[in-house]
Amino acid sequence: MNKTLLIILSPITVILFVVILAVMYGWVGVIDNGGLNEPAEVPEATPAAYLTPPSGSGSGQIQVINNPAFSAGIGNGQIQLINKPAFSAGIGNGQIQLINKPAFSAGIGNGQIQLINKPAIPAGIGNGQIQLINQITAPSYLGIEPGEVPATVARELNLEPGIGVYVNRVMDASPADRAGIKAGDILLKCDHKRIVTHEQVGQIIGSKKPGDVIKVVVNRNGRKKSFHVKLAKSPQGIVQVAALQGNTIWMGAEVQDVDAVMKLQFSLPDRRGVIVSHVTANSPAAASGLATGDVIRRLDNTRIRDVKQFQSLILKSQPGKEITLTLLKNGVPKSLTIIPEQKPLTPPKPVFLDQADVAIEGSWIGMDVGELSAGGASSLGLPAGTRGIRVTDVEGPPATMLGFMAGDIITAINGEPTQSMKQFQAATQKQTSAVVDVIRGNSHLFISVPPPGFTQQGTKLSQPMDNHLRQVAAAQATPLPFQNTVNLPNTRQMNGMMPQNNIPSTGAPSSAAGSASRIAILSSGPDINGAVTGNITHAPSLVMVDLDRKSYAVIPPEGVGNIADTLIRNEISALICNRISQQTGADLSSSNITIYAGVVGNTSTALNLYASGCLAPSTNNF
Amino acid sequence: MKHEACRRCAQNVGKVNIIGNILMVCIKGYMGVAGRSKGLIADAIHSSADLLATIVMIIGLKISDKKSDQKHPYGYGKAEYIVSTIIYIFLFCIGIYIIYNGIMTIVENRVVNPCLSAAWGAIFSIAINELMFRHTICAGTQINSPSMQAKAWESRSDVYSSLAVLIGILGAKMGFHFMDPLAAIIVGVIIIKICIEMLKDAILNLMDKSFDEDYIEAIANVLEKTPSISDVKDIIARELGQVLEFEIDLYVPPDITVTTGERIKKEVNQIIKEIVDRKSTVKVRLFAAQEEL
Secondary structure, eight states: OHHHHHHHHHHHHHHHHHHHHHHHHHHTTOOOHHHHSSOOOOOTTOOSOOOOOOOOSSSOEEEEEESOSEEEEEEESEEEEEESOSEEEEEEESOEEEEESOSEEEEEEESOEEEEEOOSBOSSOOTTSOEEEEOOSSOEEOOEEEEOOOHHHHHHTTOOTTOSEEEEEEOTTSHHHHHTOOTTOEEEEETTEEOOSHHHHHHHHHTSOTTOEEEEEEEETTEEEEEEEEOEEOOOEEEEGGGGGOOOEEOOEEEEEOOHHHHHHTTOSSSOSEEEEEEOTTSHHHHHTOOTTOEEEEETTEEOOSHHHHHHHHHHSOTTSOEEEEEEETTEEEEEEEOOEEOOOSOOOOOOOOOOSSSEEEEETTEEEEEOOTTHHHHTTOOTTOOOEEEEEEOSTTHHHHTOOTTOEEEEETTEEOOSHHHHHHHHHHOSSEEEEEEETTEEEEEEEOOTTBOTTSOBOSSOOOOSOOEEEEEOOOOOOOOSSOOOOOOOTTTTOOOGGGSOTTOOOOSSOTTOOEEEEEESSSSTTSBBOOSSSSOOEEEEEETTTTEEEEEOHHHHOSHHHHHHHTTOOEEEOSOOOHHHHHHHHHTTOEEEOSOOSBHHHHHHHHHTTOOOOBOSOO | OOOTHHHHHHHHHHHHHHHHHHHHHHHHHHHHHHTTOHHHHHHHHHHHHHHHHHHHHHHHHHHHHSOOOSSOTTOSTTHHHHHHHHHHHHHHHHHHHHHHHHHHHHHTTOOOOOOHHHHHHHHHHHHHHHHHHHHHHHHHHHTTOHHHHHHHHHHHHHHHHHHHHHHHHHHHHHTOTTHHHHHHHHHHHHHHHHHHHHHHHHHHHHTTOBOOHHHHHHHHHHHHHOTTOOEEEEEEEEEETTEEEEEEEEEEOTTOOHHHHHHHHHHHHHHHHHHHOSOEEEEEEEEEOOTTO
16 A cells, blocks of 8 residues: 555656746746846945835834933834934844934944934034934845835726835845836835835845845836846945935926826826926926926826836936926927926025914815915015915814915915905815915925815725815904013924014114114024024024014024025025134125124024114124 | 676666666756756756656556456556656646746846856766666666666766756856756757657557567567467567567467467467566467468
């Protein structure tokens, strides 16, 4: 009996073996050219977040520490959000630290991300800049920037929701790039494991050694493709976040994804492409004739699917080399040629925002809105004559979800201008879904408001929302009582508003700076509560105050750069500070900026002193 | 036969062959996968084909041992051919796949970069096959068995295929990346050739193909010279697995007794056993020779 069994089993065993060998035979040699031949070189100081093993989700712990004197994190898979620790150290494996202003900080460990902001003793890190310290020694590097799969793409490709990781970007000369993975691919499998979240990708890559070859399966335009990627050593050292924006290509147009509401409202045939939301004046885009509302469908014959893909394509182009855009202009296909330029190096002027003249006039989809006064537009730095409805506060859903922000100006709904509250009311009540024209800061954008009970992508929600204008309380703002003493309430920092009572409205500076409507203060803090400081010992924040409009803006230390240049660019006529370097003083004096040096104390106190004319300008010593 | 030990040696040929082939399949398979060589994996599949041939032969022997029963009065001899048909059709598909994949690898310019360990696998295979060839050919000559000699030459052809694989691996190591898949394609062709031969054999035997004419002629010659037999009327032979079945019609003098006839049958059996050297069943029919006609 045993012998017969052996006789039957032996050929079956051999056949199985042959099958296994045949499968192996197929696997051997699917490695792409780039995978094995050239030694994978580590790109030096390549920008952006490398795929590193982020926190382990399993036993992960999350710490949010505020103002600890001493904080240290040791462990596996943990996230630390530390604000202003005097001393902070992180030792561990796969941990994320977001440390804000530590006096001293050190990070030892394997596969950790530290975002340390403004350390006093930065341990070999450049001063006063946000740093992304990448101290990965062993873990390997794939070179993609993962993200969630956009709903439009998932719908287009008929993907199961929640499966896969979208490749936002592929780093140049990275293993992924060499293997042929492209931005816009959807990672389905990595090392034979199904991918659901991008943390998983990090874990898989992190568990591999540089030089290991892993199989990556992606969905590209609905087709499955597989790649063998030979992992490289992750780039070491410091990667500056500033370099993240290091692309030099500039088109001067901003684009948004087309969602279901926009498709409906602009009567587009489908949701392919990206819609132009803002065109900067005097930019290559403006010169070529690109206008707000155009839908870009193709870029050099490549079909545009979403903003991320579009951006990655734009980033690949060269300044001066023309690109052809195929677009729908008012529903008519058209093609344009744009020659992108080098990005202008001057940073845009910060927007001065002041407090609303009107507190609340109405409430729509979870935000308080008010009419923009005639003079309001100019005070906001908008083109004269801009009329619209101003968002004074965003309180709850759906507005919070849709992306409205306080300070937005709604100029039109579904193309109907909303210059007055009446028009706004009419527009909001007429329609349930809407594309809202919003002016935010220096830029214009579209925000889609889906019909009640739906998301922007057209998916039905379980709970319906109320989009109609709920209440109209024509509550005119009452001027707040004048207060001489400085008692600053905790202002919202998001829009940099400054309460009206902080600066005496009548207190035009009587002394030398009679004409100075904009002054600047060197401050130690990120708001108007910081102490007046100088620029000798460390880099200060620059608080710029517009006295006429009673508003202020803060430039963080890393954005200040050359103080004199910044002040001139922002038309600042006076600077209040403690002690500044001789060089800065000389620069400022030569550009006719009055210096009030030697001021000690709170920024807002100094401001009030200045406004009431109690400060005397420094005349010499520089 | 030079030495007495040669007989034992010849008896061991089968065992050595099986063990050698199993070893080679395992080692070449492992080395091929670990060393990322298409050629060596294909060669491992080639060795598996050889191993399967031996296994099929053993199965055939076991089946032929099984006595015929009422439902199968002619025995189970043909089961071997069915098994081998199935196995070789499968191997044929594998061979096609090997060739197709190899060609695609070359056409798509994918890089197969084998490791040197794969080369060691090929060298090992060459060595074992050569040793097996020497062993089998020696034993085959000594015991004067043409079938064993034929088997030896099969081992020799395995040596050549492994040599091709070794050249492919070394070529790929030198930078000619197409050479490893090319070696795999060559091995694939060899596998297909084996499969076609075996399939042809199995199917023709299922159709009751006549046994080798040379043997039949030789038998006829010997029988004609036998004094007790007047003439040979007809000899039919077919293979039933490992068993040969002869149907022999003989003319004998009409006046012999039945006992003499039985003796003649025994004699014929003896003669056939001497000539074909295989398990065989012989059916002899005796006819009266009519000299005058």
